[in-house]
Amino acid sequence: MLNNETINKIAAGEVIIRPVSVVKELVENAIDAGADQITVIVEAGGKNRITVRDNGCGIAYNEIPLAFKRHATSKLSTIEDLEEIGSLGFRGEALSSVAAVAKVQITTRFENEEIGSQALFEGGGPHSSAGLRL
Numbered sequence: 001m002l003n004n005e006t007i008n009k010i011a012a013g014e015v016i017i018r019p020v021s022v023v024k025e026l027v028e029n030a031i032d033a034g035a036d037q038i039t040v041i042v043e044a045g046g047k048n049r050i051t052v053r054d055n056g057c058g059i060a061y062n063e064i065p066l067a068f069k070r071h072a073t074s075k076l077s078t079i080e081d082l083e084e085i086g087s088l089g090f091r092g093e094a095l096s097s098v099a100a101v102a103k104v105q106i107t108t109r110f111e112n113e114e115i116g117s118q119a120l121f122e123g124g125g126p127h128s129s130a131g132l133r134l
Contacts (some may be wrong), residue, residue, distance in 0.1 A: 004124065007053070019046020026040075038054045039051075039052070058111055058113075058116075068104075070098050083102070095121075099124055104121045106120075107117070
């Protein structure tokens with residue numbers, strides 16, 4: 001039986017083929033969040049760092065861990081919902097896949113929250129310092 005780390009990396013391989021795949025997934029998330037300004041910074045072809053900044057609606061503090069779980073999506077409740085998808089991303093794989101193969105720091109402020117949040121994910125799960133309020 002495969003361990004969780006191996007399973008996560010196999011799943012990540014389905015979504016994250018090259019650094020450009022990470023950029024694509026994160027930009028699609030930004031667009032789905034209503035962003036109309038997106039900045040992408042890539043260092044060393046994406047091998048050292050990829051930064052995506054946007055002015056989308058953000059992620060609520062209590063939903064950050066859920067956003068990094070595999071197959072977690074608010075866009076599907078039933079199989080029939082697949083016919084009604086009107087967004088770029090819906091599988092709930094992007095963030096969990098990136099976190100399975102890289103260290104991911106998210107800094108976000110949900111549009112209805114006064115303060116932002118920052119979390120760190122690595123190896124497919126939250127880092128011990130995850131969940132800081134800014």
